[in-house]
Amino acid sequence: MVQEQFALEDKDFRKLSKLVMDTAGIVLNERKRAFIHGRLGRRLRALGLSNFSQYCRLLETSGGDDELRNFINAVTTNHTNFFREAHHFDYLARVILPSLAVDNADTERVRIWSAGCSTGEEPYSIAMTLAAGPRILLDWNVKILATDLDTNVIAHAAQGVYEMDRTTSIPDTHRKRFTRMRDGNVVMNDELCDLITFAHLNLLGPWPMSGPFDVIFCRNVVIYFDKPTQIRLFDRYANLLKPDGWLIIGHSENLLGVTDRFDLVGRTIYRRVK
Ligand SMILES: C[S@@+](CC[C@H](N)C(=O)[O-])C[C@H]1O[C@@H](n2cnc3c(N)ncnc32)[C@H](O)[C@@H]1O
Structure with missing residues (x-):
């Protein structure tokens, strides 16, 4: 042993x-x-x-x-799943995307960051929700940035190929529309891949992107960080979000005692207020 x-x-x-x-x-x-x-x-x-x-x-x-x-x-702990914490994708579809389709009409630009994306199930779930969302967004400059510290998971994510039993939580309509089969595996279609940029990034280090982001997903990542690290990180997220941008965190995480720059607007869904 x-x-x-x-x-x-x-x-x-x-x-x-x-x-x-x-x-x-x-x-x-x-x-x-x-x-x-x-x-x-x-x-x-x-x-x-x-x-x-x-x-x-x-x-x-x-x-x-x-x-x-x-x-x-x-x-690193890389556990993840397609449409994990499904209420976040429901909120993205029902509230966030329709609101961006109106609010961003002047710039025709939308930016979403999946920070700590692991093997990619999270950003592909965001991409499916986007591609099935308001039609107008598909003609805009829409991009999802997906980053992780672990170079193995980012390489896996960029391939967009998953074993069948890891894809059971993809709704049937999305599976039919956005994926195909190859050698017994489920492959993400180009329509999704074209929306996502995968990159290696340590959340503790410098961030090369300038934003602003409309939405940041950082779910089940800070659970492994201590309080001072969380305080610094959420302050940086607030700086990189649009003034009223959304921050989505994991089910066992919260911002109490960490930052007062966000208001809770849904289940583990926050909006920047400062
Ligand atoms: C449990 S997974 C969460 C995946 C996905 N967000 C979800 O909720 O399903 C946590 C991820 O955070 C990444 N991570 C941990 N520390 C990090 C850091 N300092 N910078 C960037 N990513 C980090 C890990 O490599 C891992 O893939």
């Missing part, structure tokens, strides 16, 4: 936790120890190392930059 093969000493766990915190903002407390052990045991085996101290040393050396990427990819 991995646990028996590679002992994870306290000092190494502390070093790895600090590195994840400093690099990605992700908090790894004692409860995550077994998770880290299991995930990184695979890296140790792949690298032919015999203990976590050697792995820490590798990460500390200048040649460890490549491994830092693998390390971060190994410790």
Whole structure:
């Protein structure tokens, strides 16, 4: 068993936790120890190392930059699903898109950001909702930016190919209209892919885009961050949103004590007010 093969000493766990915190903002407390052990045991085996101290040393050396990427990819939690928290897509279709179709008529421009998009199910769900939304938007300059820190999930997302059993939550009408089958897998149609730009981005680092965004989805990402990191992040989101733009967060997240720049307007749906 991995646990028996590679002992994870306290000092190494502390070093790895600090590195994840400093690099990605992700908090790894004692409860995550077994998770880290299991995930990184695979890296140790792949690298032919015999203990976590050697792995820490590798990460500390200048040649460890490549491994830092693998390390971060190994410790992110990427669980996601098409139309996860379906009420958000219902709100996007019923309230946000019709309102943008009126409010943005002067610029004919719409920008949506899926921040922490994992393997892409979230941005493709946004794209399907958009493509099935107000007809006028399809003639406008409409773009979805989809970003994640984990280079593996972003590469998967950009391919737009999913195993059948991962697509059961796509409504039938959307599946027929926006996807096709290839070699037993479900493939996203070009109509969706053309709407989305995928990019690797660390939410803690600099952001190259200037916005403004109409809507930001950042769902089930900050749950892994500590309060000071959340405070900084939501302030940056507010700065990058239009003055009355929407922010959509995950079911177990909230902005209480984090920022007063948003008003709650729906279930985990906020609007910028400051
Ligand atoms: C649980 S998934 C959420 C996916 C999707 N938003 C959803 O709700 O279904 C969290 C994602 O956040 C990403 N993430 C974690 N820390 C990040 C950071 N500092 N910058 C960018 N993405 C990060 C992870 O790689 C992971 O793919």
